[in-house]
Amino acid sequence: MTPDEIEALTFDVFGTVVDWRGGILRDGAAVSAKHGLSVDWGRVADAWRGRYQPLLSDVREGRRPWVVLDQLHREGLDQVLAQFGIAGLDAATREEFVRVWHRLDPWPDVIPGLDRLRRRYILATLSNGGVRLTVNMAKRAGLPWDAVLGAEVAQAYKPSPETSARLLDLPPARCLMVAAHYSDLVAAREQGFRTCYVWRREEWGTGEKNDLPADPGLDLVVEDFAELADRLGV
16 A cells, blocks of 8 residues: 555544543543542443443344434443442433543544644544534544544444445545554455554553454554654655
């Protein structure tokens, strides 16, 4: 793959662009302070994220009708609060806490890297996040997307083949999928996308990740968006 073969970059968002775990810890601390709770929000964050794929699978596999991700996040939150015996949070508090996913902070390299990449390429989200969620996040964080694509547009959650960049009027081979999750890239590669893995070693707060095989068969593997911009010559 050469930089000239690519016209658009499509991005996974949660974990790749923004720090979901850090956001939950931040807002969780505020909830604890307001309600006088003692909670290990790291464990809550990990468990909440752990509910993500099972809830998505229910929609992908037809066990329930389409619902936007905010609804699935709310159901996951209720399950996790019950799991950890966290009581005393009324419906309004829970609804506000679910919106933590709308106000996640980008990793430090993201804004400078996207600004560089946007000089040459179309930048679009290809995320399970709803349109309003993704737009709210972008406006708060200053994420310079040219387009917001993904699950709500396609009415299908990744890695379903309906979730594609077809609205960009480009063949998949002219699009580079950027993600910190190997499974996203395997699915994108099967649709003909070019692929780039980004190491987000702090995604789970451990400094370690182990989801990339020794021979991943991807076009690029980079540490961050600065290296991605370097590799693409912008």
